[in-house]
Amino acid sequence: MxxxxxxxxxxxxxxxxxxxxxxxxxxxxxxxxxxxxxxxxxxxxxxxxxxxxxxGQQAAQGAYGQQAPTAPYGQVPQQPGHNQPNAHYAAPETVPGGAQTTRSPMPGHGDGGGRGRGPNTKGLLIGAIAVVAAVVIGIGIAMMGGGGDDDKGGDQAASTPTTSQSASPSQTTTKAPGAAVELPKIDAKALKLGTGVTTASDVKGAKADGGVYVTGFNQAGASVTWNVSGIKKAGKYTLYVNYGVPGKDASATLTVNATAQDRPLNLGNFAKGPEGDYAKGWTNTWGDITLNKGTNTIEISCGDGNQCDVNFDQLWLESGWR
Known part of the structure; x- marks a missing residue:
């Protein structure tokens, strides 16, 4: 050619x-x-x-350009079923050199073509709860920690006394409801002293004001009397006595409101001081008594059968019996 x-x-x-x-x-x-x-x-x-x-493929089941069969009037023409070959169409991949196509899986479906799982709602719920918890914790920390450095100026300004604050502590104290009421206490030198009884300050160690104590009690008929007022409630009380003996035991008669107690007031040598040494014999004792509301008279005397070599320092009361 x-x-x-x-x-x-x-x-x-x-x-x-x-x-x-x-x-x-x-x-x-x-x-x-x-x-x-x-x-x-x-x-x-x-x-x-x-x-x-x-x-390179089998001929289609209908010639190109031929009219599709028609159905009788009133009927729907039959269409090719799903996944059935179409007589009027040849896919490009069936042609030699044609483009190859791939099928992408539908969102939410597994690779195997089966029904896949939906959104992970459990994970979303856990995440939401964690966010809420973090916010609540942050708010709590902010409330407990205060304003931080930004509030220092405000704190310094507030430290200056205002009209509603006092620069010095109040001298008035308020007792809580139901708190125990303080009961009377007296130095022995303020007691009513009987015949032959006097005060002195020669022996060191007395707790009364100025170290003054009552002496001269070592004789029959000697007495000291305490007129107690302001008792709010009748009932049981404990009488405490601070005293000193010269290294040996002593005793006295205790009378309350003109009624002598069945047992003498024990004035033993509880300090274990050496005999004759009053300075090392300071100690205390107690006795159970019953008082009336208002004013009461308490008397300590040297009666028959008592050993009365003793110095008196202080007396006080407490509610109830020991």
Missing amino acids: TPGNNGASTPEEDDPFGYLYADGQANGATPPSGGGGYGYPGSVNRVRAVGERKY
Whole structure:
């Protein structure tokens, strides 16, 4: 074959519309005529019956260009079923050299084609709870920690006394409801002294004001009397006596409101001081008594059978019996 006389050698040169262009007419392109070919002279005759061409696959079940069968009036024409071959369509991947297609799984479905799991609502719920907990903890820390450095100026300003604050502590104290009421206490020198009884301060160690104590009690008929007032409630009380003995035991008669107690007031040498040493014999004792509401008279005396070599320092009361 010689170039230019053998017609088109490639499909690109077989232009069926070449006769429409000036260069095509110059090359001899003519409009189609009859049942023969058209285009350039000597072009390859590529005319085929409709539906005849095959691309390496089995021919479709209906020729291209044929009209689909129609259903009788009032009936819906039958359509190809799902996943059934369509007689009028050939997928591009069936053509040699055609593009390969892949199927992407639907969102929310597994790779196996089965029904997949939906959104992880449990994880979302846990996350939401964690966020709320963090916010609550942060608020709590902020409330407990105060304003931090930003509030230091306010704290310093508030430290200055205002009209509702006092620069010095109040001297008035308020007792809590139900608190124990302080009961009377007296130095022995303030007692009513009987015959022969006097005060002194020669022996060191007395707790009374100025170290003054009552002496001269070592004689029959000697006495000291305490007129106690302000008792709020009648009942049981304990009488405490601070005294000193010269290294030996002593005793006295205790009388309350003109009634002598069954047992003498024990003035023993509880300090274990040496005999004759009053300074090392300071100690205390107690006796259970019953008082009336208001004023009461308590008397300590040296009666028959008592050993009365003793110095008296202080007396006080407490509620109840020991």
